[in-house]
Amino acid sequence: MATIKDVARHAGVSSATVSRVLMNQGNVSAKTAAAVQKSIAQLGYHPNALARQLRRQHTQTIYVIIPSIDNTFFSEVYRGIESEALVHHYQAFLVNTNNDKNQENLFLSALVQKQTDGIISLSAAAATGVIERQVAGLPMVIACQYLEDGSLPNVAIDNIAAAKEAVTHLLDLGHRNIGCLSGPATNVLYRDRLTGYLRALAEHDIPVNMGYVSYGNSTLQSGYDRGLELLLGHPEITAVFAAGDVMAIGSMKAARRLGRRIPQDYAVVGFDDLDITRFCDPPLTTIHQPMFEIGKYSMQTLLDLIEGKPTQNQRLLEYRLIVRESTVEHA
Amino acid sequence: MATIKDVARHAGVSSATVSRVLMNQGNVSAKTAAAVQKSIAQLGYHPNALARQLRRQHTQTIYVIIPSIDNTFFSEVYRGIESEALVHHYQAFLVNTNNDKNQENLFLSALVQKQTDGIISLSAAAATGVIERQVAGLPMVIACQYLEDGSLPNVAIDNIAAAKEAVTHLLDLGHRNIGCLSGPATNVLYRDRLTGYLRALAEHDIPVNMGYVSYGNSTLQSGYDRGLELLLGHPEITAVFAAGDVMAIGSMKAARRLGRRIPQDYAVVGFDDLDITRFCDPPLTTIHQPMFEIGKYSMQTLLDLIEGKPTQNQRLLEYRLIVRESTVEHA
DNA sequence: AACAATTCTGATAACGATTACATTTTGAGT
DNA sequence: ACTCAAAATGTAATCGTTATCAGAATTGTT
Numbered sequence: 001m002a003t004i005k006d007v008a009r010h011a012g013v014s015s016a017t018v019s020r021v022l023m024n025q026g027n028v029s030a031k032t033a034a035a036v037q038k039s040i041a042q043l044g045y046h047p048n049a050l051a052r053q054l055r056r057q058h059t060q061t062i063y064v065i066i067p068s069i070d071n072t073f074f075s076e077v078y079r080g081i082e083s084e085a086l087v088h089h090y091q092a093f094l095v096n097t098n099n100d101k102n103q104e105n106l107f108l109s110a111l112v113q114k115q116t117d118g119i120i121s122l123s124a125a126a127a128t129g130v131i132e133r134q135v136a137g138l139p140m141v142i143a144c145q146y147l148e149d150g151s152l153p154n155v156a157i158d159n160i161a162a163a164k165e166a167v168t169h170l171l172d173l174g175h176r177n178i179g180c181l182s183g184p185a186t187n188v189l190y191r192d193r194l195t196g197y198l199r200a201l202a203e204h205d206i207p208v209n210m211g212y213v214s215y216g217n218s219t220l221q222s223g224y225d226r227g228l229e230l231l232l233g234h235p236e237i238t239a240v241f242a243a244g245d246v247m248a249i250g251s252m253k254a255a256r257r258l259g260r261r262i263p264q265d266y267a268v269v270g271f272d273d274l275d276i277t278r279f280c281d282p283p284l285t286t287i288h289q290p291m292f293e294i295g296k297y298s299m300q301t302l303l304d305l306i307e308g309k310p311t312q313n314q315r316l317l318e319y320r321l322i323v324r325e326s327t328v329e330h331a
Numbered sequence: 332m333a334t335i336k337d338v339a340r341h342a343g344v345s346s347a348t349v350s351r352v353l354m355n356q357g358n359v360s361a362k363t364a365a366a367v368q369k370s371i372a373q374l375g376y377h378p379n380a381l382a383r384q385l386r387r388q389h390t391q392t393i394y395v396i397i398p399s400i401d402n403t404f405f406s407e408v409y410r411g412i413e414s415e416a417l418v419h420h421y422q423a424f425l426v427n428t429n430n431d432k433n434q435e436n437l438f439l440s441a442l443v444q445k446q447t448d449g450i451i452s453l454s455a456a457a458a459t460g461v462i463e464r465q466v467a468g469l470p471m472v473i474a475c476q477y478l479e480d481g482s483l484p485n486v487a488i489d490n491i492a493a494a495k496e497a498v499t500h501l502l503d504l505g506h507r508n509i510g511c512l513s514g515p516a517t518n519v520l521y522r523d524r525l526t527g528y529l530r531a532l533a534e535h536d537i538p539v540n541m542g543y544v545s546y547g548n549s550t551l552q553s554g555y556d557r558g559l560e561l562l563l564g565h566p567e568i569t570a571v572f573a574a575g576d577v578m579a580i581g582s583m584k585a586a587r588r589l590g591r592r593i594p595q596d597y598a599v600v601g602f603d604d605l606d607i608t609r610f611c612d613p614p615l616t617t618i619h620q621p622m623f624e625i626g627k628y629s630m631q632t633l634l635d636l637i638e639g640k641p642t643q644n645q646r647l648l649e650y651r652l653i654v655r656e657s658t659v660e661h662a
Numbered sequence: 663a664a665c666a667a668t669t670c671t672g673a674t675a676a677c678g679a680t681t682a683c684a685t686t687t688t689g690a691g692t
Numbered sequence: 693a694c695t696c697a698a699a700a701t702g703t704a705a706t707c708g709t710t711a712t713c714a715g716a717a718t719t720g721t722t
Contacts (some may be wrong), residue, residue, distance in 0.1 A: 001468075003708055014672045019710055029670060029718095050390075050710035054381045054677050062419075069409060069425075070606075075401035082427065086434075091441055094400075094425035096413065103417075110422055113380035137332075220610050253610045279551050279584045279611045288454035332702050345702045350680055360688095360700060382678035637685055 002043040011039040014067050022047055027127035032049045053115065061091050062302060063116050065107065067123040069096040071246065073291060074122055075271050077143055078293020083121055083220055088303055090117070091159040097123065112138060118302045124188055141306035143298040144289075145189050146314065153305065155297045155315040160191060162287045162319045163196025164203075167241050167246065169285070169321055171204050174330030175239040175267060178204065179230045180213040181247045190215075193243040193271065212237065223250020231258050231266075238330055239267035245274045252326070273322060280291060290317050333374040342370035353378055360598030384446065388480040392422050392617040393633060394447050396438065400427040402549065402577065402607065404622060405453055408474055412451055421448070421633055428454065428608045443469060444587020449633045455519055470636035475620075476520050481516050486628045486637065486646040490520060493535075493618045493650045494527025494637055497600045498572050500616070500652055505532050506570040506598060510561045511544040512554060512578045521546075524574040524602065529620050543568065547578050554581020562597075569661055570598035583611065583657070594659040604653060613656035621648050 004022075008015040011230055013032055015282060020028045021036045028036075039045075053059045064081055066074045071075055078094065085092040095111070097104040104125065111119060119138060123144040146154035147294035170178050172250030180197045183190035194213065201208055214230050216222035223246060228238060231254065242248035262267040277284035297315055304311045335353075339346040344363055351359045352367045359367075369378075379527050384390045395412055397405045416423040424440070428435040435456065442450060449470040455478055465497065477485035511528045514521035525544065532539055545561050547553035554577060561568060562585060573579035579601030583593055591597040593613060601608060604619035628646055636643045 004710095005708080014597050015709080016493075016672060016674090016711085017670085020671090023710080027670065032670080046440065046443050048385070048444050049441070050381050050385045052444075054385055054679090055708080055710045057677070059381075063584070064423075069400075070403045070406035072401045072403065072547070078400060078427070079429070081487060082429075094427065095427065098413075100411070105505065107422075110379065112377050196614075201611060220606055224610065238605075249607075253612070256612060264705050270717075273553055276580075276607065277439055278582055279555065281584070281587060307663090335680095336678080346679080347681080347703080348701060351701090354680080357698065363700080379678050382707090383680075386678080386680045388707070429717090 001048075002045040004045070004047065007036065007039045007045050008044055010043060011036045012299075033162075057115075059117050060089060060300075061093065061113055061116050062118045062120065063093050063095055063111050063114075065104070065119060065121040065123060066096050067099050067125070067331075068218075069094070069098075072274050072276070072288075073245075076274075076291035077122060077229055077295040077298075080292035081143075081299045082188075082295070083292075084296045084299035088299075090299075090303075092299075101125070103223045120298050120307050123154040124279060125186070139302060141298050141305065143294055143304045145187070148188060150313060152310050153313050155294055155301060155317065155320040157289055158292075158316050159192035160196040160199070162289075162321075163193040163241070163243065163271070164200045165196075165319075165321050166271065166287050167197050168203075169202035169323070170239045170241065170267060170269060171206070172202060173239075173267065173327060174191050176206060176330075177234070177239070179237045179240040180217050181233065181240055181242040181244075181251055182213055182229070183218050183243055183247070185215055185324075190243050197241055197243075208252055209234075217218065217242050218246055220246055220250040223247030224254045225250075227251025227254035228257070231255060231260070238265070239327070240269075242268060242270050245270035245272045245284060246275050246325075248284055248286070249276065249280060252284075263326050264331065267330070269326040269327055277324070280326070285324045286322055288320050290319070293312065293317055308310050332379075333376040335378065337374055337378075338367065338370045341374060342367045348476050363658045365410055383564060388446075390446055390448050391420060392424065392447050393451065394424050394426055394442050394445075396435070396450060396452040396454060397425060397427050397432050397552065398456070399431075399549075400425070400622075403605050403607070404500070404576075404620075407605075407622035408453060408626040408629075411623035411628075412630045413626070414623075415627045415630035420635075421630075423630075430454075430522045449637050451629050451633055456517070470633060472629050472636065476518070476623055479519060481644060484632050484642050484644050484646075486625055486632060486648065488620055488625075488650040490523035491527040491530070491645050493620075493652075494524040494572070494574065494602070495531045496527075496650075496652050497602065497618050498528050498531035499534070500654070501570045501572065501598060501600060501658065502537070504570075504598065504658060507537060507548075507661075508565070508568045508570070509543065510514075510568045510571040511570055511574040512557055512561070512575075512582055513546050514549050514574050514578070514606050516546055521574050528572055540565075548575055548582075549575050551577055551581040555585045556581075558582025558585035558589070562586060562591070569596070570658070571600075571612030573599060573601050574613060576601035576603045576608050579615055579617070579657075580607065580611060583615075594657050595662065598658040598661075600658055608655070611657070616655045616658040619651050619655055621650070624648055648652075 004015045004018050006017045021033045082092045095107045119140040122143050142154040144156050182194050214226040216226040265273045270284045273286045273288035333463045335346045335349050339349045364459040404446045413423045426438045453474050453477040473483050475487050512523050545557040547557040586597045601617035602613045608615035
């Protein structure tokens with residue numbers, strides 16, 4: 001690979017001059033600039049980003065930590081991040097932790113070493129790791145989740161209120177025995193959504209049966225498994241609130257297998273509003289999260305952080321309940 | 332951030348010694364090693380990867396180019412890549428091009444500059460860009476697709492044979508008017524699958540009606556749109572071969588909307604065997620691709636390339652038809 | 663033609679690590 | 693104690709850039 005020196009020699013100038021045209025910060029005559037450009041093209045020269053970044057002490061690069069790459073929810077948030085990064089000439093890279101603590105640790109220390117300008121984590125768990133490891137100081141924002149000690153800026157929706165609205169929708173339809181398919185209790189997100197579920201019940205003076213809430217792991221299969229259990233163990237349940245569309249879809253299959261018709265015998269509401277929910281049979285009633293915007297604002301916040309501007313510590317975006325055909329008045 | 336010099340000073344040794352314990356390549360007494368380790372811990376030192384890589388001239392890093400991050404097919408392939416990378420102490424990063432030529436170009440030149448050790452592209456289009464730009468020389472392999480001039484190693488399945496098998500399955504069930512939901516004709520993958528479709532028909536002496544083939548863009552929506560068109564324009568069609576599960580699922584909604592029962596009135600077979608296909612209603616008959624293995628072998632091939640070992644230029648893995656409930660004997 | 667002000671350009675010191683080579687220290691064997 | 697090889701350490705060059713500073717070339721003004 002050609003280096004800047006090769007170009008300099010080829011163009012008959014010093015490497016400083018080549019660097020100047022590379023950075024095009026003026027102060028170089030049109031003639032030599034042209035000559036240098038020509039040499040660059042002829043030699044197929046590409047500046048070495050490593051060397052440049054080492055010298056400049058910043059990378060114009062951010063990394064996004066994603067807990068599980070196969071969830072399209074995260075992909076959409078990522079797209080928002082990416083598009084915003086692009087307009088600010090930052091480059092976004094993705095790391096996938098597979099929900100694996102080991103992997104997270106590995107990546108985090110790798111990222112610190114990589115001298116990235118900033119990190120957006122879509123997992124509060126990973127973020128906790130960072131802080132324990134005292135690599136704070138590296139600009140970082142959390143998207144979709146948040147740290148309970150509020151130590152890092154975050155952008156998300158109000159999950160408690162949203163979940164409450166979803167469950168209230170079921171209550172308004174006359175359902176009284178409502179199951180809850182939650183995610184891992186270690187995750188704030190699912191704790192909040194569970195809280196919303198409980199509050200909605202409380203507001204309608206419905207006694208809580210903790211047997212109605214089941215904890216899955218956000219996969220289709222666990223939506224199916226937990227959904228099956230729920231219906232088998234509590235046949236009186238007529239509706240379910242799933243704290244994620246993926247689990248909702250899994251549970252719909254479980255209901256069908258038990259001969260329940262959706263929505264007549266079993267109403268289901270999801271959470272997230274993934275693309276696929278419009279193509280289910282029946283289309284899923286769910287909470288819409290502005291995924292793209294969450295990504296976009298996360299990136300904006302990160303940029304503020306990088307540039308040392310003051311930032312809002314918590315940014316809550318708008319959600320909304322989208323009623324489709326998977327919920328109907330209780331018979 | 333503490334540098335190696337800080338550690339050296341703190342431990343009362345030279346930076347060379349610190350480097351030696353960092354690389355733990357022996358030749359340093361247990362006593363000083365311990366002292367250095369202690370200083371490292373105390374100062375919270377992390378080696379600067381940029382500097383290290385600049386000096387060592389390799390990064391232990393590979394990048395994976397993904398055309399669209401929201402397709403779970405790619406995620407699964409990526410997981411295979413990642414797991415294999417991990418055991419070889421390589422770090423895999425992801426870049427998403429959103430099927431956008433501009434983005435691809437941007438990323439590619441960025442990657443060259445980043446001095447990565449290698450690239451795995453899940454898009455032949457991106458790979459073509461690389462070659463035009465004469466940044467060959469950078470180890471690179473293509474997964475799932477291939478370049479028609481055979482200039483880069485690739486690992487995939489035999490898409491022609493697989494598509495042919497899928498369509499033959501429909502023919503064996505007695506279907507004669509079979510639609511084809513293809514992807515962009517610019518993509519070898521879809522051209523191959525279309526070829527498979529045509530060959531199956533030819534083998535059964537069924538005249539081809541090119542009106543039966545429609546070109547979508549691999550989204551749920553386009554599966555729906557093209558599927559609707561197909562059924563509206565050619566109501567005599569009783570089965571469809573979709574060159575991707577995502578489009579298959581979209582088209583199922585279109586069929587339902589027109590009052591067709593699946594599979595009785597309309598049989599559909601997909602391609603890929605995404606997780607979601609098991610949770611559709613009805614579960615989708617499809618071609619299973621060994622996504623994880625494709626990823627794994629791609630990474631192995633890339634490593635061989637990096638280490639200068641001889642590599643197999645084309646590796647075809649096994650696929651298989653999985654018959655579920657979306658296909659049934661033609662009435 | 664002389665001079666100052668301006669614009670270009672080149673030498674060189676960083677950035678933070680690794681490593682070849684030189685040097686010192688250690689320790690075993692006598 | 694002395695020698696000598698082996699082990700441990702230090703010095704300094706290097707990776708490919710950018711940025712500071714100083715010097716050279718150009719321009720404009722009188």
